[in-house]
Amino acid sequence: SQYHKMADTKEAKAGPSPAQPEIQETRDVFRKMSEYLNAEISASTHEYQLLGKLNLIVANKYKGMQEKASKLNSFLRGLDEKYAKLEPYLKQVNQLHDNVAKMEQVVVKLDEYTKDLEEQFKAVYK
Structure with a gap:
């Protein structure tokens, strides 16, 4: 960077200074901090891209x-x-079912009545 070039130029003109190791360590710390922050930002960017893809997948699934x-x-x-449309016909079927049940009761009573008549008829002609 421009700052580093200027610092190197000043140091070259002034000669080695007693703080040279501290300056180098500081540069290393800043470089490593920069690399770390770049890696963190890159990881965050990848995570957001992944979340974006997942959101698209989920959105498509919900659309389906x-x-x-x-x-x-x-x-x-x-x-x-x-x-x-079928309900009137279903009501008619239910009414028909009820009527058939009533007719069955009438048939049973008629059968019982004819049996009684037959017995009375047999009794009279014996």
């Missing part, structure tokens, strides 16, 4: 789930419409 839910909702609406 939304589409499936929308299709399911449409399907259920269609079923509701079909049930609404």
Whole structure:
């Protein structure tokens, strides 16, 4: 860097100073600190890129789930419409079932009555 060049030039003109090892250690510390911070920033950048990719994947997955839910909702609406159209017929089937049950009761009573009549008829003609 420009600072380092100027410092080197000044040191070359002034000659070696007694603080030379401390200056070199300070430069090393700053260089290592710079490398460390660059590595941390690079790692953070990679993490944010990964998070961005994960967010895209999740967003696409949720979009697919939304589409499936929308299709399911449409399907259920269609079923509701079909049930609404069938409901009058289902009521008629239930009424028919009730009427058949009542007719079965009438048939049982009629059968019992005809058996009683048959017994009475047999008793009269014996």
